[in-house]
Amino acid sequence: MGYVHYGSIKSIAKQFDLEASLLDIWHISQLVSEERRLPYGYADLEQRGHFALRQWVFPHHLDLLLRELVLHGCRSGRPKMSLATWSGLAKILKSISQFADAMFDPDEPDAVRLMLHRIGHQQVPSFDVLSKSKVGRYLSLYRSEPLARIFESKLGINVENYFALAFAVLAGFMRAPNLNTATNFEAVGVSVEESQPFFARLVTHVDEARQRLFKAQSLTSSWEYTLNAVHSRPILNVDGSHPERVYCPIPSLLERRLFSGLFFDLVGSDGGFVNAYGAAFDCLVGRILEAGNPGCSVRKPPEYYVKKSRKDGSDWLLFDDTAHVFIECKTKRMTASGKVAASLADVRGQIQFLADAVVQNYRNIADALVGCWPFEDGGLPSYSAVVTLEDWVIFSPVASSLLNELVTDGMRRGGLPEDLLVRVPYAVMSVSDLEAAMGAINSNSVDAVFRGRLASRYSGWMFSSYLNDKYSGTRWSARVGFDKDFDRAVERVLAGADRALRKGQGK
Template identity: 25%
Template sequence: MRAIRSAPLLYRRTRRESGDLYPATSGTPPRGCRCHSIPELLLPEQIRARSADSDVHSEARWRIEMRTGVCGCTGMGMASHLFARSVRDSEFVARVRRHPPSSLVPLVAAIGAQYSEQDSWLDSPYMKFTPWALAEITRVSLCFGNEHRGQPADVNDVLQCAAAFSALTDSELKRNLPGALGTFLLRVSGQQFAYQRFPLFELGRSCGLFLQTTPTKPVQVLADGWDLELFGCTLQQYLATGFLLHTAAVKGAGRVDLDAILSQPGSERITDTVPANIIRDALARNFTTDIAGFKQANPHHRAAGELRRFSFNPLRSTPAIAGMHQPLIVPVPGEIYRKLSPVGIYYAGVAKWGDRFAQDLGDLFEQYVGRLLSIRDDCQVHPEIAYGKDNRKSVDWILVDDEAVVLVEAKSVRPTETVRMGTAEAGEELARKLQKAHHQINVTDELITQRHPAFADIPTDRPRVGLVVTMEPFDAVNMPWIHQMIVTAPQRIPTTIASVHDLERLVTIDGLGVGQFLHILLNDPHREGWSVGTALNDVTTTDNPVVRTGFDAFPWKP
């Protein structure tokens, strides 16, 4: 699948064609129309009235329908073209602040639920209702809004806010400052690609990493019962509660009434697996905050102005908002899966135990990478090799197949706020996170070339490539403008950086060896800067048994 670039949107997946953009109308609307008709948001009771014989629990959702204009179109042109120019952050904030949060945020949640699937973003009105736009509208409304000003919002107001968001300027890129393209790509890719992960892989990886991978070093924190201490429940119960919250938010138009869910007929299928009291406690403890807590968690002291939208959004740690209405409000359902991922668990663990949790997870992640590499039956996988009088270590894993040798270094690192915001210090931060891995690959390659006795089992008659595997994706990091920030010393062998999800797919390629695939990719001048994930779209991959085994430990099967 080819990458799609649609400024200001970046998409790595192709759109699935699925009929008209607006199925509520009689036909596909002309995109350039500027008709003055506006969208209509149907409340649950209105939908029930229009579909009297439908099931209340499955149909009681808000949804957007279009009032047909005089030309027969859906009439979204007015808001879409309102900001056909650059917009300053202050103007965007002012547009959001026109409406009380109690009016605007529930509408955002209803829209976020309707367009929760990745492919559906492209089908939203003028592609404006993206999760990153809705998340920032929510943040601005909750942190800077006022209940005592403005008029109640309608869905067209949300569209105008989203249009203003997509027109926000990037002053560094506009002024063509040195390195501006690289830092811009860091900002935009980090903001957008984070919502384009694969949720079922995240659930399977969390179980496979924390429940089914054996550490090789004494643990400091990740002993029996660590999950009970961190989440107040087992890891499986934590993941199940998050999955239930996501499902309820999508089906309930962004509103979650847990008491109603757990009291409806058939709810015993839920509570027989995870007791109701555990669901309530886990939801309140791990996923929920109120407006005051949301404001306190917002990093306004570190990020202001146009860079704020790239900074940490409190929805990432607490995706459900309490206190606005009787049910919980979930503005962006995709934030829930990010919290259920190993990265989300990492941040929760580090917040409680600090570096001890990070060190335990580092060893666990290294062994998880080894489990993935060992799936292949067409290669040999060697663990790290000790050499020299002081027992220095090679790269974490060395994969040998008939076509190439792959030097693999696992790094349980994540892009920091500095990297996500693409500040002037982003290059130094990337180098601090990833340069050591490149150095380790260079040193190991030199030892193999010199035929050091400790590496006697590693052949020297075939090409070698380097692979750095990170726990969270460093999006766009292989592009030349960004890669040069990381690697200052010459690379002895072609090397790429890939996420663990890319590795989960890579080890299942059909018809090619892992070494052969990487050797071809990294020596193709026409694919310079390509990520492993992008290149894998051109080959066939199969089911990953490590991820599948992890997913089998999940209490419910979606």
């Protein structure tokens, strides 16, 4: 059944010119993500209404559209259809939607629960828009020594130059869908020896992208959610005789690759990358906590011994005169298999890591509560928080229920008092959530923010959703200063561009 339906997508996709479609997808992505009006030549789409199209087409639709057109779009002959027309855009998106619906089998084990999990990982990241604080956070992370030295050794470019070039390239693709990788970036202090390896990790020819997509393709119930291989190299070359001429049809994919995706360029490096990465993240979390209001205190729990075994305890302790929060920092992210979730076992395997981190922190908390190191709770409530670098999107009932089940099982197997789950409630949150939580604490209290999450109406909610609902509008990033880190990096790019412009005018 799946192959029959998928043939309709292939036959329709073959009627679109691939290169022209890359341009069309860029324009539509700018409308969908940036509210930028479509240019002249898209009158047929405009007639449907500028905002009406945005209500019908979403970022994940464009992701699927790009994937299928790279797989099957034509590169020779006369195309019969165009994404610049309503009939063309609607026809191919409808075929994709119909096939995705046909692939869903409600009789599969845990079908609905797995579908909700996949939807979360497919769509939630598109709401995490580019911001000064977000880029500045990654800049601060990789500046940390010795991670910065490993970064330069592995990538052949130092952290400052990488971020200057990343911003320049991303800004270029926000203005136009194409770029020449042979561009001289010396105006922003980046040499050709640095820029070429930079692009080599991001650019792929469409034929290579097509091969990787075919290899990853799965005509099963998870078809719609299978990881798009274009994500790892979101800049595409169509003409092999001119490899310097490239397109970036969806700039948001490039943004994720440039910053969040840096991890995959560095993981496996020699020289203690894992320890350096973890230490850098620990410092990043500390920077957020230490920017707190005068009523909050932050400390590093001391090392201690249990039966001659050395223990480090939780990574951070946040407290005020209302509550304590034991914080454990984790850099691991959910793998592709856990997001695609072909089976419940794939999700369980990933959620097990988070459960282990929660149990590890409960072990630290249990030691503190029995006096293994000088800790006095003063009769105040305590909370456990596992802070991750990337958002694990604990969005679906299958993920949240699995986490609770595995944590409870881990407590039992570890001989820990199960009533700790009630006495010291736990939360899993991203570092972005932590920033927002500190903003909420600034105008409330530690106990108010962490206790509020326990209300029945927020049961099963991600921490970010809870904060957005209860403390919407709270800003904290300006106080931490990540946005200032971003501004300084941008000023360098803008100054270099201004110098280049003045030099050109002088000629």
